[in-house]
Structure formats: structure tokens, C-alpha cells
Amino acid sequence: MSQEIAVVGSPDFTAGFRLAGVRRFENVQDGERAERLDDAVTSVLDDAGVGIVVMHDEDIEYLSRTVRQRVETSVEPVVVTLGGGTGSGNLREQIKRAIGIDLMEE
Template structure:
């Protein structure tokens, strides 16, 4: 399984420098199409995106992302970052690691 990152050029730059190969640099108009493509890619196990980008997606797609186990979608930045990551780990592993 691979790690993928989707977002603006500012968001993906650090991941690119860290050696992540599946980088999807998009503007707002391309975000929905890129996320749908990534969700359909069976080689991607984790998708990282900015929390503000998640809120820009249509509600049905956001619901699919929130229910997705594979790939697990992790948002960084924006509001609710720590609780989102905690819920995703709990959903993926099946155990709340913070208790």
C-alpha cells in the first residue's frame, strides 16, 4: 500500500521533499476529480489532505471519505485535526489508542 497526498502546491511540497511519490497537486476546481480517482486506486492505503480541502468537497463525497477504511483518509490542518486523526486510527485499528 502507498501513501498519497492531494492538495495545493504549498500543502504537497513538504511531502514531495520527504519522498512521497503519489502526489496530486491540484487547484480547487480539480480537487473533487482527484479525490475520486485516488479513492478508486487500490494501491493507495492512506490519503493525506488538508482539512480545509475536505470541507470544499460535496457532502456525499465527504461521507464516503469519512466511511472509508481503505484508503484511510487523514486530514492535516484546519479545525478538528487531532480528533479526526484519533477517529481514523480507531476506525482502522479497531482500538482507541488514547485510552
């Protein structure tokens, strides 16, 4: 069972997670996002030890269509996006996808 958390993003984004003890991360400089982000995300998605991938919400825009679709449909590892335009609806969908049920169902 995969249990490691991986963080993908700019060094500023990953720094806080590294200080909190996350050991698996992929730094992608802002100027390199278009070229390197696909490779960085694919690397953590293919790592069998990773159970959760954390990314900045705005970085999703820089992914190729293939990698973006993989991120949006990935169940294991679960991909969680933070920051930017992330609203409660988006987080709700991520939780629902991860555990298979809607905890907020009325």
C-alpha cells in the same frame, strides 16, 4: 495490500510530502478546488495501490456531499487530514477508524 501514500491538495501542501519521497500526489490549485477536488480525491481513493490519503483539513469543505461521505467512512485507504482545525479528537477518531480500536480508551 495497498502501501502507497497519496497526498491531495495545493502545490504548497503537497511539496513537503514530495520532498519526503511521496510519489503519488494530486495538485489542485486554490482557485480550482471547487471544480477539481472531487475528481482528485476520487482518483486516489480508487487507486488500489494507495493505503493512506493525506489531505488538508480545510479541503474537506470543498468536497461534494457524496465524496465527503466516502472520505469520512473510508477504511482502505485511510484518509488523514492535517492542519486547520484538526484537533486530537479528530486524529483519535481517524486512528480508531483505521485500526478498529481506541488506543486512548480509559
